[in-house]
Amino acid sequence: MIQLHNISKLYDKNIKALDNISLSFKEGELVILKGVSGSGKSTILSLIAGLCKPTQGEVIVDGKKISKLPDHFAAAYRRDHIGIVFQRYNLISSLSVEENVLLPLFPLNLTRSVMQERANRVLEKFHIAHKQALIVKNLSGGEQQRVAIARANINDPKIILADEPTANLDEKLSREFIAILKELKSQKRTIVVATHDPLFFDLDFVDRTIEIEHGKLL
Amino acid sequence: MFLTPQIITLTVVNILFVIFATIAFVNALKVVLFYDKEATTQTQYILEKKSYLSATIIKFIFYVKIPLFIFFVYTLDDLSNILPGAMCAAGVVSATRYGTPLLFLKIINLYIFAFWIVLNKEDMLYEEQPYLKSKFFLYCIAYFLLIGEIVLESIMFGTLDVSSVVDCCGAIFSTTSQTYLATLLKLSPTILLGSFYGLYILLILFYIVKNRYIYSVLNILFVIVSLITLIAFFGTYIYQQPSHHCPFCLLQSDYNYIGYLLYIVLFIGTFYGFVLGLIEFPKERLQKSYNISLIYNTIYVIIVSYYPIVYYCKNGVWL
Numbered sequence: 140m141i142q143l144h145n146i147s148k149l150y151d152k153n154i155k156a157l158d159n160i161s162l163s164f165k166e167g168e169l170v171i172l173k174g175v176s177g178s179g180k181s182t183i184l185s186l187i188a189g190l191c192k193p194t195q196g197e198v199i200v201d202g203k204k205i206s207k208l209p210d211h212f213a214a215a216y217r218r219d220h221i222g223i224v225f226q227r228y229n230l231i232s233s234l235s236v237e238e239n240v241l242l243p244l245f246p247l248n249l250t251r252s253v254m255q256e257r258a259n260r261v262l263e264k265f266h267i268a269h270k271q272a273l274i275v276k277n278l279s280g281g282e283q284q285r286v287a288i289a290r291a292n293i294n295d296p297k298i299i300l301a302d303e304p305t306a307n308l309d310e311k312l313s314r315e316f317i318a319i320l321k322e323l324k325s326q327k328r329t330i331v332v333a334t335h336d337p338l339f340f341d342l343d344f345v346d347r348t349i350e351i352e353h354g355k356l357l
Numbered sequence: 358m359f360l361t362p363q364i365i366t367l368t369v370v371n372i373l374f375v376i377f378a379t380i381a382f383v384n385a386l387k388v389v390l391f392y393d394k395e396a397t398t399q400t401q402y403i404l405e406k407k408s409y410l411s412a413t414i415i416k417f418i419f420y421v422k423i424p425l426f427i428f429f430v431y432t433l434d435d436l437s438n439i440l441p442g443a444m445c446a447a448g449v450v451s452a453t454r455y456g457t458p459l460l461f462l463k464i465i466n467l468y469i470f471a472f473w474i475v476l477n478k479e480d481m482l483y484e485e486q487p488y489l490k491s492k493f494f495l496y497c498i499a500y501f502l503l504i505g506e507i508v509l510e511s512i513m514f515g516t517l518d519v520s521s522v523v524d525c526c527g528a529i530f531s532t533t534s535q536t537y538l539a540t541l542l543k544l545s546p547t548i549l550l551g552s553f554y555g556l557y558i559l560l561i562l563f564y565i566v567k568n569r570y571i572y573s574v575l576n577i578l579f580v581i582v583s584l585i586t587l588i589a590f591f592g593t594y595i596y597q598q599p600s601h602h603c604p605f606c607l608l609q610s611d612y613n614y615i616g617y618l619l620y621i622v623l624f625i626g627t628f629y630g631f632v633l634g635l636i637e638f639p640k641e642r643l644q645k646s647y648n649i650s651l652i653y654n655t656i657y658v659i660i661v662s663y664y665p666i667v668y669y670c671k672n673g674v675w676l
Contacts (some may be wrong), residue, residue, distance in 0.1 A: 145397075148398075170361050192402050192405070193397075193402065194402060195397060195398060195399045195402070196397050197397040206397070206402075207397075207405075208484060209409075209484065209486060210480065211481070212484050245463070246622075301567070328659070
């Protein structure tokens, strides 16, 4: 489903984030990208999401060459197919929970009732409906992360990318996130998690763990 | 050479144009020569990024060029107050041998850049960007025309001499001189109006038939015939003087700046018609272009027809 062919990525012409790697992910697979900070995990997620382009090589998702898409088509692809959970959640702190979750729907020109129905569904699903009117800056870290997960899922993406999702959570909240991952996996979503949190490494529902060091696969 | 605030403004903007247009030209040339959509090399990804940069620069140049063209015409008109003998922009244009070619080049460049914008917009609608190489090849040609225009403009302003007496529009657009223009001005109203309204009827006909190639050619003819009939016939009714044929005095406040409206409407109408023959639009946008073209051309026909009709109704005679 997701293929990375001979990918290299340089930042500022001489910082090599990825060095000629090839990778593939099957549909419905849950893969952990393991490695220390700066190893290139987040760059892989950004490439799959079409947030950046490789310096060399190509990224193909469902037969579509993502790395060759013009920027506005990459944005549309991301909107329709990708849900991203960022390390720092990337929520808009001055908006409410519901408004943050609704954000990905605005470009779709849906009716207000359809948007509301979808928002209610994900808010219920990720157990944050009771806080929907609150401003997100007043929420705890775990709650903010659930909002981020709800937002990532509101378009029913086939691919979910999570970048260090538990870096700011304690163990209890991290295990809650893992439970959510398991649920998403059961829905046949393709999930790629970039993390160096040991909690992820011995999970029975994880299909593969890929270790990365200095931009190369180990 | 003398400098007025308007000439200084135009010169500064032209210098900026040269800098940005040259950056876009270098990138456009690389795209034309080395771009390969299928390649996944570092060079290709750099070219893809640079193609966005170049497209943005070219769009910026065009969006500035439209108001700048109007400002240029206004500047010519304003300079007529300084040049002895000039009554309007026509005197300034004819003051040097560079004025007329410059004006024609500016109009041609406006059409080319407008076409480039439409081509770019069409290109960006598809993932494969089917017109990418074509649009940058076109820009490479447009770049030289733009530089030519800027050089001509600089020479023209540089060679204007305030101590020389220049012709006024009455002399330049006189029917008694031995020029090609005078021959056109002497054409009978029957031929002029027959061509003008005949072409307009053909435009309507091919709008209905939807033959985009013929419709496109008709628009090129329509802009030429419209300008000739405006100078030779309709203008005299706007001025209400049978011997006044100047296309520039229409831009003055005495005539409510009607020239700006006429030229802008004619440009939009004929451009959207002309472009139909060059780009194969999907059905919906094809119809939109047809509609815009016919609507604006019709507005032009209504405005220019209004003047002789009102004149006849008021006075009971034709000029």
